[in-house]
Amino acid sequence: MKKPNSPQKRPLQKTAKSGSAGEVVGRTGVVFGGVAENIRSKLPFYPSDFRDGFRVKVLSSVLFMFFACIAPAVAFGGLIAQMTNGAIGAVEMLVSTAFCGVVYALLAGQPLVILGSTGPVVIFIALLFDLCQRLSLPFMPTLSWVGLWTAAILIVLAATEASRLITWFTRFTDEIFAALISLIFIYEALSDTLGGLGDPSMPKESALLGVVLALGTYILATQISELRRTPFLNPASRNLLSDFGPTIAIVVMTLAAAAMQPVTVPTLPVPSEFGTTSGRAWLVDLNVAPLWVKLGACVPALLVSVLLFLDQNITARLINNPRHSLKKGFGYHLDLLIIGVLVGVCALFGLPWMVAATVRSLNHVRSLSTVKSVAGEDKIESVVENRVSALAIHAAIGVSILFLNQLKTVPMPVLFGLFLFMGVSSMGGNQLFERMKLWFTNPEQFPETYYLRSIPRGVVHLFTAIQVVLLACLWFLKTSSLGILFPLLIAFLVPVRLLLDRFFDPGHLAKLDAEEGPESEQDATLGP
16 A cells, blocks of 8 residues: 555546536556546637637737747758758758647647757767768668657657656656756847857957847847736736737837847848758659668667657646646646657658647747736645647747748847747746755745644755755756767656655645645645
8 A cells, every 4th residue: 555645646637617518537558548538628628729719919929939930940050050960950940840749739738838949869870870871871861761760659658648658757857858858948038149259250259249239139038028927017908018028029129130230140040931951842752762770769769768758758748737737637648649740741841740738838828828827835725727829939930931031130149039038037936946946045034834844954955955966967968069968867867856855854745846835834744
């Protein structure tokens, strides 16, 4: 019998709130049974997903997230073009982002998730290119076969309800993963912003202007977004301005950059015309690859599948966190199936693979949220759950391909400032960062949180330290030559968390690793 105080493994899916249709908990035992249950539970909300999307808050989200999505797409596209000698580039990345995002927004069980390419995926494609060069193999057909095998594996995982494995991931692992992605955004934004100061090829006035534009965008977006906490204007006006804060910051700082002519800064590096980067045909000739490559591609596909499986499901768990107060349920199995099919389609056309992008998804939810300040902390009261915002964001990216010359006018430092804003914003609600601040806080000034009321401070600090050590390990692995093993270390967080059961009091772990805190501080004195 399980001990009363032992931490319970959370079910993958919970009954939706407010009397809405719930999700099936547990294994159906039928091939594609989980997918079918996801579809049945989401269908009643499908009409409202579109009706609820016609609001001003959705418009502000679309304007903000368009730049938040197109900038990394172009950046990753430029990076992958360098790593593959122009075999794949920005146009392919934009096409894949737009196509996959539109399909996902229309069909997914959780349309609040934003798809995009990720650093590990780009690194994997670059390593595969180097391998093909060494073995004198055709790169594009090899990449396509790896993609097709990956698609098949993901579809099998969806059919067998493998997403239930994500129940082994708890808040302990969620916080580490989310912290890593947030810190990557912040680091890359600051690195790109300050890197110009040490670049001898860039004029000093341009480098300084870039810093001003980036920090100005971040500060302006932050301050406008914080207007809802001030006594200025009326509540409706404050909330409206706060919703459009990032968009206003982008427009203002872009105009400021234009006003500083003839001093110039780098702009969005998009290609001049539409077409594949190498000039190849869009459809990849799969028969060019040798037979052993067609079969052997399943080996690297296993690693890619682990990466995409974890990225997709962990991001979906973060979006579905109870603190977001979502009411329309989830769709893990359905979403993984869609990702698998999209990877297969992308493979046929030589496009980069898309998966849930953590920071962009969290900021998407944040931009659709109604937030209320309670005791100095932001609490999300509701989120506009809809398909229109994600659909419009990715459709706009698709349309932007027709206006590549206009996109070139957007200053990159402004987008770096936007990345910094997104990275810092996504740290909100991550209890790991809140507990890290306790290391530098006078114990007499500790906040009255439920876990500090009932758990010894030393236990809290030790739990936090373990998470920080694991976060550092993930960071160093990501930046090392073994970065391709990054998804395996994420999976390794699960046995580490299970191991903690041997060294921590079960009641303490149950509270530190709880899905959400008690509704009131009085609840902290009840139970273990």
